[in-house]
């Protein structure tokens with residue numbers, strides 16, 4: 544194991560995901576993200592907020608290795624993305640990613656969807672015939688209890704409510720036994736009561752399973768309510784990094800700002 548003292552001084556040992564001056568593009572011409580730097584500490588609940596098209600989903604794809612930056616550096620667990628590196632691939636398997644579209648198999652049951660999260664641990668032939676080890680099935684039931692869906696484990700996903708579908712996607716990600724949970728606007732289309740119920744499920748899981756979470760939100764109030772840190776993205780740039788401390792909203796880059804000012808600034812970015 545690498546000696547802590549041998550690590551470059553600029554890399555914090557607390558970090559699980561680091562981005563340094565990252566730019567990204569889909570066509571090698573137009574930069575979608577420009578010089579974004581962020582440092583996500585282990586155990587934090589990090590949120591990303593910004594207007595539609597500002598580059599939030601792209602940011603998450605860079606974090607889970609689905610995209611490679613055109614400039615700058617992304618480190619997960621101090622490792623640069625390298626699909627040929629076994630240790631990197633093992634690390635990446637510990638990232639639970641919930642895409643904006645959830646990616647559920649709607650004609651399959653809740654349990655079958657959740658077991659997808661365990662597939663990297665299960666022999667390919669056995670998983671094809673749905674012969675799962677007993678301990679994995681027991682773990683899936685534990686996870687389903689945690690998200691409040693165990694009684695619906697045999698139900699087809701297309702028969703579930705919007706909030707329940709989100710719980711399935713969370714359970715599938717937790718089944719990976721992740722260190723980090725990345726969720727792309729998982730509560731955006733829900734009413735505020737159901738959105739908070741789903742957020743409470745994630746908060747509960749995060750505490751019980753010792754997870755770092757990075758979540759994209761459209762609603763700044765919800766982000767500030769649940770996250771320790773909120774990065775605001777505007778037109779591909781990180782313009783703020785804020786969080787609630789006591790009664791105040793702190794701008795971690797420049798000093799204190801009142802809640803009203805922050806919300807007004809965010810409204811600007813929506814225009």
Ligand SMILES: Nc1ncnc2c1ncn2[C@@H]1O[C@H](COP(=O)(O)OP(=O)(O)OP(=O)(O)O)[C@@H](O)[C@H]1O
Pocket residue numbers: 569575593594595596597598599600601602643
């Ligand atoms: N696969 C792709 N190919 C080309 N351009 C893309 C692709 N995905 C996203 N883009 C473009 O990149 C920009 C940022 O997209 P991204 O999906 O990251 O935004 P977002 O902030 O997540 O938006 P939303 O809130 O609507 O989900 C947009 O202009 C979008 O059209």
Ligand SMILES: [Mg+2]
Pocket residue numbers: 599600601643727
């Ligand atoms: Mg998006």
